Amino acid sequence: MDGSPTRQRLLTLTGVDKVFGGEVVALRGLDLDVFEGDFISLLGPSGCGKSTALRLIAGLSHPTSGRIAWEAGEQSLSVVFQEPTLMPWATVAQNVWLPMRLKGQGFAAVRGEIMDALKLVGLEKFQNAYPRELSGGMKMRVSIARAMVTHPKLILMDEPFAALDEITRFKLNNDLLAMQAKLGCTVIFVTHSVFESVFLSDRIVVMAARPGRVIEELPVTAPYPRTEEFRTSAEYAAWCRGASDALNRAIGAA
Incomplete structure (x- = not known):
C-alpha cells in the first residue's frame, strides 16, 4: 500500500535520535510515516537500530531527540517479541x-x-x-x-519467526498476512530476511548501522493476498534482488 490520501496517517517519526550512555548512537535522524493498514518491514544488519525503533514506538524507551507523534491521539498497540515469553x-x-x-x-x-x-x-x-x-x-x-x-491499531513484531524452521516460518508468514487482512491492523515488522520482508510487506525500510539510519525505502506493489505462487514467481525474485541490493548498500554504508 502506498500512503495515499484516502488512508489516515497513524504515526510519524521525525528526526528521531537515540543515544545510549551519552556516546553510543543507536539511531540518528530517523524519519518514518506510518499509515493505517501498512505492513512495514524494517530490514538491516545487526546493530542498525531496528529493535530500538520498535521500543521507542512502543513507549518502552524515549528518544534522545526528535518527535514521535500519533496523528489521531495515542492509539492501542501490541508487541510480539522474538521469544514467545x-x-x-x-x-x-x-x-x-x-x-x-x-x-x-x-x-x-x-x-x-x-x-x-x-x-x-x-x-x-x-x-x-x-x-x-x-x-x-x-x-x-x-x-x-x-x-x-x-x-x-498497531502491532510491533521484533523478529518473531527468526528462531523457527523454514517450513514453519513460511506458514506463519502466510497466516500473519491473513490475520492482518481480517483485523485491518497496521504492522511494523523487524527482520534480517530479504525474502520475508518482500513476501510480507508493502514497504521495506532499509537501515544501516553505526549510527542506525534509513538508507532506502522500497515499495512492494504486488497485490494481496500473496500466495505460494507469488513466492515462486519471477516478480518476487526481482523484488528480492532489489531488496538484497539495497541491504548490501546499507551494509557498505555502515
Missing part, C-alpha cells in the same frame, strides 16, 4: 487473557474474545494446553493471539 504455569487461554487481565477484565467476561483470537491462529483446540506441550511455532501463535486479542 509465555507464562509456563498458565494455559494457552490464560496466556492470551493476560493483556485483558491487566486491565481488570475477568476471564469469564472476555472468554469469547480469547477464543476468537485462538481461532484466528488455529489453536482453539489447545486452549487448555500448557506451553511445555507446544511446539515452537505453536508457542509463537499463542504470542500472536495474545497481541491481537485486544484488536490493537
